[in-house]
Amino acid sequence: MEIPRSHPRAESLRIREALKKGFEEGLVVEQGLMAHGRGEAFDYLLGEKTIPLAADAIKIAAAALLLADKPVISVNGNVAVLTPKEVVDLAEAAGAKIEVNLFYRTPQREKAIEKRLRSAGAREVLGVDPSATAELPGLESLRRKVDQKGILVADVVLVPLEDGDRTETLRRLGKTVITIDLNPLSRTAQTASVTIVDNLVRAMPLLIKEVNRLRGEKPDLLRKTVEQFDNRVNLGKCISYIAERLMHISKSTGKMSDNSNGEQ
């Protein structure tokens, strides 16, 4: 489907089309399409831009990645479709490994995602059958299956667009979890060490830029920056931000912008 550039929601429609294509190609599952819709709604409430609170969290996330001994970027179907190149670039910039980790795990899906990442330039992709032989204790879903060279031994894990159960498990295992989640109220957002409340497609390039910018900094300084950050406080402010924006809208015209919600 051709989307005219002039369409007020062109970017949002382009992303929907990309996910639909990713679904047809076997990378994305039905649940991933619905999860994307949830994200879209929260993005809409944020004004579809990176708010200063997200920029703050991105800085902390970059510092945490640079401080890590064994950072890993966890990738699911939606991430592989939306930001494959950015995953590869971030892994390079931060010296991180890339690991596929899926709730709805099948060998075909893992392989399709691996292929997409390799096309984007990835030289190593962990977690793909048969290498996901380790298990995270206390996690029931197939997300428990991890690579013993990756998430199992990682100290910092970036888990964009994740599920709450796994974030909780990773935290319980003492790992620093960075997430990118548009819903500041989700269990993932609330459980992570650092939550970037932003759209993946906007946050990833900024995160790469920030890693490159902070690379020269002294570890002590980075450590201090990370220690001063309170994720719960930042999340509370994100929720207030949305609330105030809605309050403002309800007091003005009651209308936000053009949103054709529900072409079916």
Add this chain to the structure above:
Amino acid sequence: MEIPRSHPRAESLRIREALKKGFEEGLVVEQGLMAHGRGEAFDYLLGEKTIPLAADAIKIAAAALLLADKPVISVNGNVAVLTPKEVVDLAEAAGAKIEVNLFYRTPQREKAIEKRLRSAGAREVLGVDPSATAELPGLESLRRKVDQKGILVADVVLVPLEDGDRTETLRRLGKTVITIDLNPLSRTAQTASVTIVDNLVRAMPLLIKEVNRLRGEKPDLLRKTVEQFDNRVNLGKCISYIAERLMHISKSTGKMSDNSNGEQ
């Protein structure tokens, strides 16, 4: 997939599974799955219950349906999957016709949706190929194709889970449009004559109940009730409701409830 009843999000997961099945059966499209996700997010913000403002709008919608000469219920894939029986019951209670109307229209999809509605007890289903021969002027999408016995000549149209373009077109043609949309900011919500900001699966049974309750009332009284209603005011209050709820959350724990946002 079996969902344990004890799961904190069992109802929400059950609905997701139903839509996934509807997708596999050809009733629902990818865009419908994403649209459902958007709805889920707004439902979450409402507290996943019918708020009093929605109950008010349901009463007005019931009165408008009872006052109509030619009411029509427009059905898309998501509606056919989520509330087929309720569509049939409401049509019966309100003396309304049922018409299939799709953004992504194919003969197979129309027929699958018709079949679902007939299984639920519908005796007549309009808008299915080759009967959707009329066209709504000024609408580009395939939603313009309507049945000359249905939407074309209807005075009141219930369009749950719709797109903004069509709602605008129907309004411009002088029709009363009732919508059920969880997003009070959407163009559909903002353009409709009566917007029920509620989950379809909760609102439809209440709407049926209200139609049955009001059936005995004098038309004059019903007319007065409808005339006193200001949809924009009601929508503004819905937006405030969400804003206040978020404000309250941000001031308390910052945590809303258990929401596993993003099982992929």
